[in-house]
Amino acid sequence: MPHYQPPLRDMHFVLDELLDLNAELAQLPAHAGLDATTVHQVLEEGGKFAAERLFPLNQTGDREGCHYDAATRSVTTPRGFRDAYQQYVAAGWPSLACDPAYGGQGLPVVLNNAFYEMLNAANQAWTMYPGLSHGAYECLHAHGSEAQKQLYLPRLVSGEWTGTMCLTEAHCGTDLGLLRTRAEPQPDGSYRLTGNKIFISAGEHDMAANIVHLVLARLPDAPSGTRGISLFVVPKFLPDAQGEPGERNAIGCGAIEHKMGIHGNATCQINLDGAKGWLIGEPHRGLNAMFVMMNAARLGVGMQSLGLTEVAYQNALAYARERAQGRSLSGTKASSAPADPIIVHPDVRRMLMTARAYAEGGRAFTSYVALMIDRELNHPDDSVRREAADEVALLTPIVKAFLTDNAWIATSEALQVFGGHGYIAEWGMEQYVRDARINMIYEGTNTIQSLDLLGRKVLMDQGEKLRRFGEKIRHFIVAQSADPAMAEFITPLADLAEKLVKLTAEIGGKAAADPEEMGAAAVPYLRVAGHLVYAYFFARMAKLSLTRAAGGDPFYQAKLATARFYFARLLPETAMLIRQARSGAASLMAMDFS
Numbered sequence: 001m002p003h004y005q006p007p008l009r010d011m012h013f014v015l016d017e018l019l020d021l022n023a024e025l026a027q028l029p030a031h032a033g034l035d036a037t038t039v040h041q042v043l044e045e046g047g048k049f050a051a052e053r054l055f056p057l058n059q060t061g062d063r064e065g066c067h068y069d070a071a072t073r074s075v076t077t078p079r080g081f082r083d084a085y086q087q088y089v090a091a092g093w094p095s096l097a098c099d100p101a102y103g104g105q106g107l108p109v110v111l112n113n114a115f116y117e118m119l120n121a122a123n124q125a126w127t128m129y130p131g132l133s134h135g136a137y138e139c140l141h142a143h144g145s146e147a148q149k150q151l152y153l154p155r156l157v158s159g160e161w162t163g164t165m166c167l168t169e170a171h172c173g174t175d176l177g178l179l180r181t182r183a184e185p186q187p188d189g190s191y192r193l194t195g196n197k198i199f200i201s202a203g204e205h206d207m208a209a210n211i212v213h214l215v216l217a218r219l220p221d222a223p224s225g226t227r228g229i230s231l232f233v234v235p236k237f238l239p240d241a242q243g244e245p246g247e248r249n250a251i252g253c254g255a256i257e258h259k260m261g262i263h264g265n266a267t268c269q270i271n272l273d274g275a276k277g278w279l280i281g282e283p284h285r286g287l288n289a290m291f292v293m294m295n296a297a298r299l300g301v302g303m304q305s306l307g308l309t310e311v312a313y314q315n316a317l318a319y320a321r322e323r324a325q326g327r328s329l330s331g332t333k334a335s336s337a338p339a340d341p342i343i344v345h346p347d348v349r350r351m352l353m354t355a356r357a358y359a360e361g362g363r364a365f366t367s368y369v370a371l372m373i374d375r376e377l378n379h380p381d382d383s384v385r386r387e388a389a390d391e392v393a394l395l396t397p398i399v400k401a402f403l404t405d406n407a408w409i410a411t412s413e414a415l416q417v418f419g420g421h422g423y424i425a426e427w428g429m430e431q432y433v434r435d436a437r438i439n440m441i442y443e444g445t446n447t448i449q450s451l452d453l454l455g456r457k458v459l460m461d462q463g464e465k466l467r468r469f470g471e472k473i474r475h476f477i478v479a480q481s482a483d484p485a486m487a488e489f490i491t492p493l494a495d496l497a498e499k500l501v502k503l504t505a506e507i508g509g510k511a512a513a514d515p516e517e518m519g520a521a522a523v524p525y526l527r528v529a530g531h532l533v534y535a536y537f538f539a540r541m542a543k544l545s546l547t548r549a550a551g552g553d554p555f556y557q558a559k560l561a562t563a564r565f566y567f568a569r570l571l572p573e574t575a576m577l578i579r580q581a582r583s584g585a586a587s588l589m590a591m592d593f594s
């Protein structure tokens, strides 16, 4: 049976020591009264809920899956999911980082993010239900009319109702310009929506009284392509005059998918048969509005993968300490036992350290991005808000793709630590690998994230956002240059920063002549950029640990060991990636597949 322990010590290190959360919050009027002690208490309670309430439902939910009843078009979630959700709602967890004007607790995004890491580590499939609701809340909060906000937000904030995002159709996944669902205007100002959506997560379930679907569709006069897409709110039950769930709307679940992982989450075909809906925001500007939800979801998917990386690491570590096979190359370590624990073997340690480094690097990076979102939302200075928004835009595709690719590697390495037992369901490791795989696909595949980073976020603004983030790295490098103990971290960081600048210019030049060059370089480019970000955060964590390790706390020694492993064993991948990115489009485009 797997286990999970919320990584509170590392969270405190990242929030308090690396990011100086108290000082950051003091600059944000909305959070000025909040201090580290309260943040710790919330995380401790949140960790208990995740570990004690959700984690025991993870394996059972995976085995049982969701049940679909065609007669009633209803979905029953695995045993225990509904009760856990009710407990989650009763404890007020959905409202943590929501606007107090709609019943929220108004706590910072950075706190909610850490909470979501623990929920996802404990049970990704379950966490998708409230996770999507929070995305729907953010979208309606940003783009809904006042009446829509008054009606839907308090119920999403309380968790009484849940939300979905309905984009995908059978012929239209990445290319949303192809979507066909139609919305006909009605005399009363509402719309009738007709079409079929597929793969809609949490599209139908038994956990909440109503489901608020946010649906992309076309108006009759819509231009073709992505410029003709509008966004609608389509509730499962039409709210009555008091805002309570009333008449059943003509939107329903036609089937659920049988799939590789996240079995506890219902992936639904959603049919709209003249369903009543209301326009959100401007006609034909739906994709713009939906991007609020999509960006939130991209960060959310990064957090799913961080949670899986952490829990897989914890279980592999426990197993490696116990499992006895062979003897250490440098001589027997457990002389009273017939064999040494496998943790003595260098390659087992490589696998463990890979997962550990990806968890710790990912935690530092995503906490930073979440804090930038808090700045973007709440800093009193306009220019600080804009700068934070630019950083979030630049870093979001890296959070989505780099963390999810790394979780695929980390969960697979953690499974490998178990040998054949990792492949057996009882140990829980194969579930982590299966669950991790979807994160590289939905919310825009990792290829699409890479194209977004290189094409839109870097080349389209002539590298300006990247240059400004690079300035932060440069300042840190300059500040550390007089400290010889930091040279082992600063030298490779500075080297990679310089190489990324050169690589960007080279690809930019080639892409201007042939756009295929951008597509050919994008995926390795994103991984190089991801490593630059991790190298920066590991160097900063190493700096703190070098000064604090003298106090004797083994936490800092361990942090230094992880940072050193990262620079020695994971960062060198960039040499190969840069060669791949530079190798151009020719070898990809030459084959005549006919």
Ligand SMILES: Cc1cc2nc3c(=O)[nH]c(=O)nc-3n(C[C@H](O)[C@H](O)[C@H](O)COP(=O)(O)OP(=O)(O)OC[C@H]3O[C@@H](n4cnc5c(N)ncnc54)[C@H](O)[C@@H]3O)c2cc1C
Binding pocket: 165, 166, 167, 168, 172, 173, 174, 175, 198, 199, 200, 201, 202, 259, 267, 438, 441, 442, 443, 444, 445, 446, 447, 448
């Ligand atoms: C379990 C699950 C849950 C999901 N949940 C939701 C949900 O809640 N709501 C929702 O709307 N959707 C959801 N999806 C859909 C998901 O977002 C899409 O599957 C995803 O965006 C990819 O679309 P597609 O499957 O049609 O693949 P395609 O778009 O057909 O892509 C196929 C391949 O081609 C590549 N490709 C496509 N276009 C390009 C391009 N321009 N350049 C380079 N490569 C390209 C892709 O990267 C991919 O490798 C879910 C899917 C799954 C499996």
